Amino acid sequence: MTGNEHPIGVFDSGVGGLSVLREIRAVLPHENLLYVADSGHLPYGNKPAEYIEQRALTVGRFLLSRGAKAIVVACNTATAAAITVMRAEFRVPVIGMEPGLKPAVALSKSLVVGVLATEGTLKSAKFRDLVGRTTEKVEVIAQACPGWVEQVERGDLGSPATRDLVRRYTEPALERGADTLVLGCTHYPFLAGLIADVAGPDVHIVETGSAVARHLRRRLEADGLLTRRMAPGVELFWSSGPAEVAGRSLAVLWPGVHRVRPLPAGFAAGD
Structure with a gap:
């Protein structure tokens, strides 16, 4: 071969x-x-x-x-x-x-971007460096989403429990004015439909696969x-x-x- x-x-x-x-x-x-x-x-x-x-x-x-x-x-x-x-x-x-922060910043009109990711990603030096390289005047809201990975692992993509978890960790960034959300974990695209339901049609959702x-x-x-x-x-x-x-x-x-x-x-x- x-x-x-x-x-x-x-x-x-x-x-x-x-x-x-x-x-x-x-x-x-x-x-x-x-x-x-x-x-x-x-x-x-x-x-x-x-x-x-x-x-x-x-x-x-x-x-x-x-x-x-x-x-x-x-x-x-x-x-x-x-x-x-x-x-x-x-x-x-x-x-x-790498979380798609650069395209998210380009899409954002409110200049507030939410990054939904695991605690490990958000605490990493690599993520801090990524945010530090963002020269535009934009607020980056880092939101850990405990429980999301486990729900995807179970294949539970639409139960009331999953919907509640998605709402719990999506709403804080929206309440602070985010008009663009970055999916910073490869499990999260499987929840993109639920995230969009919470965020509404005017919020961009960015994934990098x-x-x-x-x-x-x-x-x-x-x-x-x-x-x-x-x-x-x-x-x-x-x-x-x-x-x-x-x-x-x-x-x-x-x-x-x-x-x-x-x-x-x-x-x-x-x-």
Whole structure:
């Protein structure tokens, strides 16, 4: 197998990264994709950065062992904690996530932007640096959203409990004048409809999965790594948590999944 026929590896703390995987599939229909849900260590958002870094390195090594020609860290928290060390260790392109603050600022008329993310992302030096690079006179409201990741992991995208959670953590930024909301966690696009219901039609909602997918395509093209196959690509899935639990969530978020493989013990265990 030549280098450009190898698969692309994608991982997240759970199933949220499927929001990025679907964008990758849309722009790279012929590539084979590997996806790891590190559900046995979910959520990343409330864990120490050092722990997340070790999990990211471990999952990255697994993807490389499966022949990945590039790795997408489809998790904002893991990107903030581990992208630098992953790029230093791995000899393949490593693409990460970043809250879409720049496009959000460009859209905002009130100059108040809300960033909905995990506690880990919002407390990271990477996020502080991102806000610091924003030269426009804009107020950035950072709002942690505990419980959202867990609801998506359960495949619970519309129950009264989920609606209440979404309202609880969306309204504070709106009450302070935000007219643009950034979804700073890859789980949150699966709640975008509920967020829009709370925010109303005049509020912009910004997610970055499509931008990451386009960036990945450009990088693969520049490095001569795009597949030459014309057949549709396939997806393979692993989970470090109970495979049957991940399978139920995947059935909701990625219809057509037939099998979720358990991550091998050497990669699934905590560090």
